[in-house]
Amino acid sequence: MIGGVALFDFNNDNLLDIYLPNGARIPDFDKSDPAFFNRLYKNNGDGTFSDVTLKAGVQGRGYAMGVATGDYDNDGWTDLYVAGVNHNHLYRNNGDGTFTDVTSRAGVTGIHPQLGKLWAITAGWFDYDNDGWLDLFVSNYLDWSFENNPLCQTKGLTAYCHPDKFKGTPNMLYRNNRDGTFTDVSQSSGIGRHVGKGMGIAFADYDDDGFTDIFVSNDTCQNFFFVNDGKGAFLEEAILRGVGYIESGRPVAGMGADFKDIDNDGKPDIFQTAMFSDTFPLYRNLGGQFIDHTATAGLARFTRRLTAYGLGVFDLDNDGLKDLYTVNGAILDNSMEIDNLPFKMANSLYRNVGNGSFVDVSRRAGQDYQAPLAHRGAACGDLNNDGRLDLVVTSLNGPTQVFLNITPNPNHWILIRLIGAGSNRDGLGAKVRLVGGDGIEQYNQSFTTAGYSSSSDKRVHFGLGRATRVRHVEIRWPSGRVQIFDDLPVDRITTIKEE
């Protein structure tokens, strides 16, 4: 397995840079060979990137998988948390192009007090207690090690064992102590009491109570839906809320997840990737309760023959409706021999047509986007600040791909960069309601965690269709403050500071 990708602006030049976690030598997880270094690519602003890994000091140790970006110390510089098999790392951004590994000092090693270091697939920053400081959620996968690594074969061919062969592990939650250190609150918050096989995570305030809730996509077992009670604890209510399983009662091989409002009703919905024959579930939020909307949305038939890891819910054509992308590829490299299914797959793009359904426009997304690979992680953001959201996609034993969005349409857009004051400085968790010049309402929420092991642009994006002005923007910060702006200009990046 390989991991994801992050799009974040590490040097505050208003250009998104790229960070790629990378594996290590097997079986000793040695990372000294530069081929295994995690990589940081600085965006040069001219369509090219420079490798600044060594200067930044973020090449890492051990087998890395997921990455989460967020300004945990509110100093204005985005930091990195890297989740991995045998090491997790917190890299504090020094603001001078370098980072310092502060993992141990900060107390976010990912080492479980009873179980030791767990295999972390991904992590995410959010402020669960709304105290203005970002907390950290770490998603852990299986109880696997080289000592616990049975040989699994089908048709005489060796393949990864099914997740059923391994026990699950609990996730972890770290509360920010506001002094550069964290406290493991996994047990007291209730998060650590649930054992799963976590892959993707996604955040949103599903019931608009002002507190961020968590969806965890579990591999071949029930998903988790941690409802934040606003008092420091979470209740796991996936089954009761309708997101534990697909409607048929079956768990899917959950991979990535995103948690955004697809139908502009102000209630964030959940999209999840999975494996061949699962379909990729779309759970529509009806206001506290979710319904499996996969078939109604048309996604059942589009996704039934696919396996995907990364995904995202973003408005890729700036028409005011969030679309879906999935980056596809089978799990096993000998998938054809074992399952008569291709290992390398083309990516998918589903256009939101506004009536709760989607159309498959993958074949119109360009030849490069359709090139089959064993795609894994994907992050979304505006790399060239032209208002059209771009994608960066990783692939197993293949190249990382940068997909520039060149959609030729005249739709307008706005990209909102939030700077929290009483809230966390990134403004993660801020809810943005926008009314376009055409009177159409849209909702979005600021989070970087999306997809599989990946971290996307923290700026809040809205496509505006033909509207040439933004009539109204309302921002509800995690601190509870509300700011309203009228008549904002379109086709530009607007910075809003919390006041």
Place this chain on the structure above:
Amino acid sequence: MLTFITFILATVLNGGPQVQPGPSVSVQVDSQIVSAQKLMETGKFREALGVLSALAAGEKALPADVFMLLATCHLNLAEREQAFEVFERGMSIYPQQPVMEEFYIRLLTNYVPVAQMRDKLEKALTASPDSLVLLRASAFVEMRVDAKNDRARIVVERLVELAPDNPDSYYVRGLLASLNKQDDLAISDWEKALSLANDDVRIRMDIQTLIGETEDRRNRADRAEAAFKKGLEANLSLEQHNPASAFFYADFLARQARFDESQRLVELILGWAPAYGPALLQKASHLARLKKLEEAALAAEQALAGKDLNPQQTRAAHLLLARTYFQLKRMPEAERHQQWLKEQ
């Protein structure tokens, strides 16, 4: 697909032991068999066993029926081992008798786990290597154990080799291909089976339903629907309609988000079989979608109370009930169903 193979297996192999009439050897033997049957009809299995055992001890040329009756008596007296012992003795006396083999398959299907069934079939096939009945059963067992293994392929190919003009051979080989995700091969085999099965409405229904499922899996909804329609037409022409086959069409329509059409078919199925669990569950989902929560819960409870749900559908019923009771704020019931799911 597991659901579907389970359905096929159930269709083909299920059903309790039924006594088949056989040739009589003498009037005296015949009358003793009739006497034993009468005792069995009134539940006097021990007494019937006495009559049949005496007959078996004295007669050298017993009709095959006696072994079926003996096994049935033992089973009704919860003497499973003796049932198998006596019937396997009968099999050794009457090798290559399709009636005996079919009875044996019913015994195996109903009373032994799959792994043991596999061993017993292998043994039986050693004695009767060309038995179509045993080969067919063996093919189904191998598919259940692991459709990817060579044993399944070898057995199925042997079946085709021995009965190249029998539609059933291609029907079974198509199933194996389907389980191995070789959809083109599966459909090709099923089409061949259809071309050989002009008069067999039941096999036509089954095959069209299989083609419908497979075409849907390949995202060829038009072809899938055409096949499902033909399957339904065949089903409607049967004296006794098959709810399971028709339900696959209803489920397909629901997957296409054509909920109203699906519901109409569900109502038709429930007209044939009012307690048919999968249809009741589909109805419950539809009602939940319409926010008729009390009615949805009732239909799902009825579905669970029946015996038709497969394990996956049972999970779906518990899931729907957990969610629905939660929405109805009936927390103890919601938590009970949630707990059931978590314990699985």
